[in-house]
Amino acid sequence: MRLVIARCQVNYVGRLTAHLPMANRLLLIKADGSVSIHSDDRAYKPLNWMSPPCWLIQDPGVWTVQNKAGEKLVITLEEVMHDSAHELGPEPGLVKDGVEAHLQELLAEHIVTLGDGYTLVRREFPTAIGPVDIMARDGKGGAVAVEIKRRGEIDGVEQLTRYLELLNRDPLLSPVKGVFAAQIIKPQARTLAEDRGIRCVTLDYDALRGIEPDEFRLF
Incomplete structure:
Protein backbone atom coordinates (compact mmCIF):
# COMPACT_ATOMS: atom_id res chain seq x y z
CA MET A 1 0.00 0.00 0.00
CA HIS A 86 4.29 -0.52 2.87
CA GLU A 87 3.89 -4.27 2.29
CA LEU A 88 0.97 -5.41 4.43
CA GLY A 89 1.14 -9.11 3.55
CA PRO A 90 -1.75 -11.59 3.38
CA GLU A 91 -5.05 -10.54 4.92
CA PRO A 92 -6.42 -13.18 7.34
CA GLY A 93 -9.89 -11.64 7.21
CA LEU A 94 -12.25 -10.26 9.82
CA VAL A 95 -12.87 -12.47 12.84
CA LYS A 96 -16.34 -11.68 14.12
CA ASP A 97 -17.53 -12.01 17.66
CA GLY A 98 -19.77 -15.06 17.80
CA VAL A 99 -18.24 -17.05 14.96
CA GLU A 100 -19.48 -20.60 14.49
CA ALA A 101 -16.65 -22.18 16.48
CA HIS A 102 -17.47 -20.00 19.49
CA LEU A 103 -21.19 -20.66 19.14
CA GLN A 104 -20.41 -24.38 19.04
CA GLU A 105 -18.33 -24.10 22.22
CA LEU A 106 -21.02 -22.14 24.04
CA LEU A 107 -23.84 -24.44 22.95
CA ALA A 108 -21.84 -27.49 24.02
CA GLU A 109 -21.42 -25.91 27.47
CA HIS A 110 -25.14 -25.12 27.63
CA ILE A 111 -26.55 -28.07 25.73
CA VAL A 112 -29.84 -27.88 27.66
CA THR A 113 -30.56 -24.83 25.50
CA LEU A 114 -31.82 -27.43 23.02
CA GLY A 115 -34.22 -28.91 25.58
CA ASP A 116 -34.56 -30.45 29.02
CA GLY A 117 -32.58 -33.63 29.43
CA TYR A 118 -30.21 -33.01 26.54
CA THR A 119 -26.65 -34.22 27.10
CA LEU A 120 -23.48 -33.65 25.09
CA VAL A 121 -21.88 -36.63 23.38
CA ARG A 122 -19.11 -34.86 21.48
CA ARG A 123 -18.19 -31.73 19.60
CA GLU A 124 -16.86 -32.20 16.04
CA PHE A 125 -18.34 -35.69 15.81
CA PRO A 126 -16.45 -37.39 12.93
CA THR A 127 -18.15 -38.76 9.82
CA ALA A 128 -16.82 -39.84 6.43
CA ILE A 129 -17.92 -36.53 4.89
CA GLY A 130 -16.79 -34.20 7.65
CA PRO A 131 -17.43 -33.50 11.32
CA VAL A 132 -20.88 -32.80 12.73
CA ASP A 133 -20.71 -29.70 14.93
CA ILE A 134 -22.34 -31.36 17.93
CA MET A 135 -23.62 -34.86 18.63
CA ALA A 136 -26.01 -34.99 21.57
CA ARG A 137 -28.64 -37.15 23.23
CA ASP A 138 -32.13 -35.89 23.90
CA GLY A 139 -34.14 -36.50 27.06
CA LYS A 140 -35.18 -39.95 25.79
CA GLY A 141 -31.63 -40.97 24.89
CA GLY A 142 -32.04 -40.52 21.16
CA ALA A 143 -29.13 -39.33 19.01
CA VAL A 144 -29.30 -35.73 17.78
CA ALA A 145 -26.95 -34.16 15.21
CA VAL A 146 -26.65 -30.39 15.52
CA GLU A 147 -25.42 -28.10 12.73
CA ILE A 148 -24.49 -24.59 13.90
CA LYS A 149 -24.33 -21.44 11.77
CA ARG A 150 -24.18 -17.73 12.50
CA ARG A 151 -26.66 -17.19 9.67
CA GLY A 152 -28.85 -20.15 8.82
CA GLU A 153 -29.36 -20.54 5.09
CA ILE A 154 -30.40 -23.33 2.73
CA ASP A 155 -26.80 -24.53 2.26
CA GLY A 156 -26.59 -25.28 5.99
CA VAL A 157 -29.79 -27.33 5.88
CA GLU A 158 -28.44 -29.29 2.91
CA GLN A 159 -25.21 -29.93 4.82
CA LEU A 160 -27.06 -31.26 7.85
CA THR A 161 -29.28 -33.40 5.60
CA ARG A 162 -26.20 -35.11 4.18
CA TYR A 163 -24.89 -35.80 7.68
CA LEU A 164 -28.22 -37.25 8.77
CA GLU A 165 -28.44 -39.53 5.74
CA LEU A 166 -25.00 -40.94 6.56
CA LEU A 167 -25.47 -41.18 10.33
CA ASN A 168 -28.78 -43.00 9.98
CA ARG A 169 -26.99 -45.84 8.20
CA ASP A 170 -25.23 -46.64 11.47
CA PRO A 171 -27.44 -49.10 13.44
CA LEU A 172 -25.74 -48.02 16.68
CA LEU A 173 -26.93 -44.45 16.21
CA SER A 174 -30.12 -44.66 14.17
CA PRO A 175 -32.55 -43.03 14.37
CA VAL A 176 -30.67 -39.72 14.40
CA LYS A 177 -32.67 -36.51 14.55
CA GLY A 178 -31.40 -33.16 13.32
CA VAL A 179 -31.28 -29.69 14.85
CA PHE A 180 -30.36 -26.66 12.77
CA ALA A 181 -29.16 -23.92 15.14
CA ALA A 182 -28.22 -20.37 14.18
CA GLN A 183 -28.39 -16.79 15.38
CA ILE A 184 -30.58 -15.94 12.41
CA ILE A 185 -32.45 -18.48 10.28
CA LYS A 186 -33.75 -17.35 6.92
CA PRO A 187 -37.41 -18.22 6.21
CA GLN A 188 -36.54 -20.38 3.19
CA ALA A 189 -34.04 -22.38 5.24
CA ARG A 190 -36.55 -22.86 8.06
CA THR A 191 -39.20 -24.07 5.63
CA LEU A 192 -36.84 -26.59 4.03
CA ALA A 193 -35.56 -27.82 7.39
CA GLU A 194 -39.00 -28.34 8.85
CA ASP A 195 -40.15 -30.09 5.66
CA ARG A 196 -37.29 -32.59 6.22
CA GLY A 197 -38.12 -33.11 9.89
CA ILE A 198 -35.23 -30.99 11.12
CA ARG A 199 -35.90 -28.80 14.15
CA CYS A 200 -34.76 -25.18 13.98
CA VAL A 201 -33.39 -23.38 17.05
CA THR A 202 -32.52 -19.69 17.12
CA LEU A 203 -29.49 -19.04 19.32
CA ASP A 204 -29.20 -15.97 21.54
CA TYR A 205 -25.47 -15.35 21.65
CA ASP A 206 -25.59 -12.99 24.64
CA ALA A 207 -27.77 -15.39 26.61
CA LEU A 208 -25.33 -18.25 25.95
CA ARG A 209 -22.55 -16.03 27.30
CA GLY A 210 -24.62 -15.23 30.39
CA ILE A 211 -25.10 -11.57 29.53
CA GLU A 212 -28.30 -9.99 30.81
CA PRO A 213 -30.35 -8.05 28.23
CA ASP A 214 -29.68 -4.31 28.37
CA GLU A 215 -33.24 -3.17 29.00
CA PHE A 216 -35.43 -2.02 31.87
CA ARG A 217 -37.28 -4.62 33.87
CA LEU A 218 -39.96 -4.23 36.56
CA PHE A 219 -38.17 -6.68 38.88
Whole structure:
Protein backbone atom coordinates (compact mmCIF):
# COMPACT_ATOMS: atom_id res chain seq x y z
CA MET A 1 0.00 0.00 0.00
CA ARG A 2 1.23 3.48 -0.85
CA LEU A 3 0.32 6.44 1.38
CA VAL A 4 0.63 9.94 -0.02
CA ILE A 5 -0.28 13.11 1.88
CA ALA A 6 -0.46 15.99 -0.53
CA ARG A 7 -2.03 19.35 -1.22
CA CYS A 8 -4.05 18.59 -4.31
CA GLN A 9 -7.18 19.11 -6.33
CA VAL A 10 -9.16 16.33 -7.99
CA ASN A 11 -11.37 16.29 -11.05
CA TYR A 12 -13.52 13.30 -11.92
CA VAL A 13 -14.70 12.90 -15.51
CA GLY A 14 -17.07 10.07 -16.37
CA ARG A 15 -20.80 9.51 -16.17
CA LEU A 16 -20.86 12.86 -14.39
CA THR A 17 -18.25 15.40 -13.36
CA ALA A 18 -17.07 16.28 -9.88
CA HIS A 19 -14.44 18.61 -8.50
CA LEU A 20 -12.51 18.71 -5.23
CA PRO A 21 -10.79 22.06 -4.77
CA MET A 22 -7.22 22.40 -3.58
CA ALA A 23 -6.72 21.08 -0.04
CA ASN A 24 -4.56 18.73 2.02
CA ARG A 25 -5.62 15.11 1.52
CA LEU A 26 -4.55 11.51 1.93
CA LEU A 27 -4.19 9.43 -1.24
CA LEU A 28 -4.29 5.63 -0.88
CA ILE A 29 -2.95 3.49 -3.71
CA LYS A 30 -3.60 -0.17 -2.87
CA ALA A 31 -2.08 -3.34 -4.26
CA ASP A 32 -5.36 -4.21 -6.00
CA GLY A 33 -4.94 -1.08 -8.13
CA SER A 34 -7.61 1.02 -6.46
CA VAL A 35 -6.99 4.69 -5.71
CA SER A 36 -8.98 6.64 -3.11
CA ILE A 37 -8.85 10.23 -1.85
CA HIS A 38 -9.53 10.91 1.83
CA SER A 39 -10.01 13.95 4.03
CA ASP A 40 -9.50 14.10 7.80
CA ASP A 41 -13.19 14.28 8.73
CA ARG A 42 -15.17 11.63 6.81
CA ALA A 43 -14.35 8.51 8.87
CA TYR A 44 -13.61 5.62 6.49
CA LYS A 45 -15.50 6.99 3.48
CA PRO A 46 -13.34 8.45 0.69
CA LEU A 47 -14.17 11.74 -1.00
CA ASN A 48 -13.66 10.08 -4.37
CA TRP A 49 -12.14 6.86 -5.63
CA MET A 50 -11.53 4.58 -8.58
CA SER A 51 -12.11 0.86 -8.13
CA PRO A 52 -10.07 -1.79 -9.96
CA PRO A 53 -9.45 -2.65 -12.68
CA CYS A 54 -7.85 0.74 -13.27
CA TRP A 55 -4.37 2.11 -13.80
CA LEU A 56 -2.41 5.09 -12.55
CA ILE A 57 -0.39 7.32 -14.89
CA GLN A 58 2.03 9.57 -13.01
CA ASP A 59 3.26 12.71 -14.76
CA PRO A 60 5.09 15.54 -12.96
CA GLY A 61 2.48 17.32 -10.86
CA VAL A 62 -0.47 15.38 -12.32
CA TRP A 63 -1.73 11.85 -11.66
CA THR A 64 -4.40 10.35 -13.90
CA VAL A 65 -6.35 7.29 -12.77
CA GLN A 66 -8.36 5.69 -15.57
CA ASN A 67 -10.50 2.58 -15.98
CA LYS A 68 -11.66 0.58 -19.00
CA ALA A 69 -14.87 2.59 -19.22
CA GLY A 70 -12.84 5.75 -19.87
CA GLU A 71 -13.65 7.33 -16.52
CA LYS A 72 -10.82 9.41 -15.08
CA LEU A 73 -9.65 10.86 -11.80
CA VAL A 74 -7.22 13.68 -12.52
CA ILE A 75 -5.24 14.58 -9.39
CA THR A 76 -3.24 17.80 -9.58
CA LEU A 77 -0.50 17.87 -6.94
CA GLU A 78 0.65 21.22 -5.62
CA GLU A 79 2.81 19.82 -2.81
CA VAL A 80 3.65 16.31 -1.62
CA MET A 81 4.26 16.21 2.14
CA HIS A 82 4.61 12.45 2.59
CA ASP A 83 5.04 9.49 0.26
CA SER A 84 5.66 5.98 1.58
CA ALA A 85 4.98 2.38 0.53
CA HIS A 86 4.29 -0.52 2.87
CA GLU A 87 3.89 -4.27 2.29
CA LEU A 88 0.97 -5.41 4.43
CA GLY A 89 1.14 -9.11 3.55
CA PRO A 90 -1.75 -11.59 3.38
CA GLU A 91 -5.05 -10.54 4.92
CA PRO A 92 -6.42 -13.18 7.34
CA GLY A 93 -9.89 -11.64 7.21
CA LEU A 94 -12.25 -10.26 9.82
CA VAL A 95 -12.87 -12.47 12.84
CA LYS A 96 -16.34 -11.68 14.12
CA ASP A 97 -17.53 -12.01 17.66
CA GLY A 98 -19.77 -15.06 17.80
CA VAL A 99 -18.24 -17.05 14.96
CA GLU A 100 -19.48 -20.60 14.49
CA ALA A 101 -16.65 -22.18 16.48
CA HIS A 102 -17.47 -20.00 19.49
CA LEU A 103 -21.19 -20.66 19.14
CA GLN A 104 -20.41 -24.38 19.04
CA GLU A 105 -18.33 -24.10 22.22
CA LEU A 106 -21.02 -22.14 24.04
CA LEU A 107 -23.84 -24.44 22.95
CA ALA A 108 -21.84 -27.49 24.02
CA GLU A 109 -21.42 -25.91 27.47
CA HIS A 110 -25.14 -25.12 27.63
CA ILE A 111 -26.55 -28.07 25.73
CA VAL A 112 -29.84 -27.88 27.66
CA THR A 113 -30.56 -24.83 25.50
CA LEU A 114 -31.82 -27.43 23.02
CA GLY A 115 -34.22 -28.91 25.58
CA ASP A 116 -34.56 -30.45 29.02
CA GLY A 117 -32.58 -33.63 29.43
CA TYR A 118 -30.21 -33.01 26.54
CA THR A 119 -26.65 -34.22 27.10
CA LEU A 120 -23.48 -33.65 25.09
CA VAL A 121 -21.88 -36.63 23.38
CA ARG A 122 -19.11 -34.86 21.48
CA ARG A 123 -18.19 -31.73 19.60
CA GLU A 124 -16.86 -32.20 16.04
CA PHE A 125 -18.34 -35.69 15.81
CA PRO A 126 -16.45 -37.39 12.93
CA THR A 127 -18.15 -38.76 9.82
CA ALA A 128 -16.82 -39.84 6.43
CA ILE A 129 -17.92 -36.53 4.89
CA GLY A 130 -16.79 -34.20 7.65
CA PRO A 131 -17.43 -33.50 11.32
CA VAL A 132 -20.88 -32.80 12.73
CA ASP A 133 -20.71 -29.70 14.93
CA ILE A 134 -22.34 -31.36 17.93
CA MET A 135 -23.62 -34.86 18.63
CA ALA A 136 -26.01 -34.99 21.57
CA ARG A 137 -28.64 -37.15 23.23
CA ASP A 138 -32.13 -35.89 23.90
CA GLY A 139 -34.14 -36.50 27.06
CA LYS A 140 -35.18 -39.95 25.79
CA GLY A 141 -31.63 -40.97 24.89
CA GLY A 142 -32.04 -40.52 21.16
CA ALA A 143 -29.13 -39.33 19.01
CA VAL A 144 -29.30 -35.73 17.78
CA ALA A 145 -26.95 -34.16 15.21
CA VAL A 146 -26.65 -30.39 15.52
CA GLU A 147 -25.42 -28.10 12.73
CA ILE A 148 -24.49 -24.59 13.90
CA LYS A 149 -24.33 -21.44 11.77
CA ARG A 150 -24.18 -17.73 12.50
CA ARG A 151 -26.66 -17.19 9.67
CA GLY A 152 -28.85 -20.15 8.82
CA GLU A 153 -29.36 -20.54 5.09
CA ILE A 154 -30.40 -23.33 2.73
CA ASP A 155 -26.80 -24.53 2.26
CA GLY A 156 -26.59 -25.28 5.99
CA VAL A 157 -29.79 -27.33 5.88
CA GLU A 158 -28.44 -29.29 2.91
CA GLN A 159 -25.21 -29.93 4.82
CA LEU A 160 -27.06 -31.26 7.85
CA THR A 161 -29.28 -33.40 5.60
CA ARG A 162 -26.20 -35.11 4.18
CA TYR A 163 -24.89 -35.80 7.68
CA LEU A 164 -28.22 -37.25 8.77
CA GLU A 165 -28.44 -39.53 5.74
CA LEU A 166 -25.00 -40.94 6.56
CA LEU A 167 -25.47 -41.18 10.33
CA ASN A 168 -28.78 -43.00 9.98
CA ARG A 169 -26.99 -45.84 8.20
CA ASP A 170 -25.23 -46.64 11.47
CA PRO A 171 -27.44 -49.10 13.44
CA LEU A 172 -25.74 -48.02 16.68
CA LEU A 173 -26.93 -44.45 16.21
CA SER A 174 -30.12 -44.66 14.17
CA PRO A 175 -32.55 -43.03 14.37
CA VAL A 176 -30.67 -39.72 14.40
CA LYS A 177 -32.67 -36.51 14.55
CA GLY A 178 -31.40 -33.16 13.32
CA VAL A 179 -31.28 -29.69 14.85
CA PHE A 180 -30.36 -26.66 12.77
CA ALA A 181 -29.16 -23.92 15.14
CA ALA A 182 -28.22 -20.37 14.18
CA GLN A 183 -28.39 -16.79 15.38
CA ILE A 184 -30.58 -15.94 12.41
CA ILE A 185 -32.45 -18.48 10.28
CA LYS A 186 -33.75 -17.35 6.92
CA PRO A 187 -37.41 -18.22 6.21
CA GLN A 188 -36.54 -20.38 3.19
CA ALA A 189 -34.04 -22.38 5.24
CA ARG A 190 -36.55 -22.86 8.06
CA THR A 191 -39.20 -24.07 5.63
CA LEU A 192 -36.84 -26.59 4.03
CA ALA A 193 -35.56 -27.82 7.39
CA GLU A 194 -39.00 -28.34 8.85
CA ASP A 195 -40.15 -30.09 5.66
CA ARG A 196 -37.29 -32.59 6.22
CA GLY A 197 -38.12 -33.11 9.89
CA ILE A 198 -35.23 -30.99 11.12
CA ARG A 199 -35.90 -28.80 14.15
CA CYS A 200 -34.76 -25.18 13.98
CA VAL A 201 -33.39 -23.38 17.05
CA THR A 202 -32.52 -19.69 17.12
CA LEU A 203 -29.49 -19.04 19.32
CA ASP A 204 -29.20 -15.97 21.54
CA TYR A 205 -25.47 -15.35 21.65
CA ASP A 206 -25.59 -12.99 24.64
CA ALA A 207 -27.77 -15.39 26.61
CA LEU A 208 -25.33 -18.25 25.95
CA ARG A 209 -22.55 -16.03 27.30
CA GLY A 210 -24.62 -15.23 30.39
CA ILE A 211 -25.10 -11.57 29.53
CA GLU A 212 -28.30 -9.99 30.81
CA PRO A 213 -30.35 -8.05 28.23
CA ASP A 214 -29.68 -4.31 28.37
CA GLU A 215 -33.24 -3.17 29.00
CA PHE A 216 -35.43 -2.02 31.87
CA ARG A 217 -37.28 -4.62 33.87
CA LEU A 218 -39.96 -4.23 36.56
CA PHE A 219 -38.17 -6.68 38.88
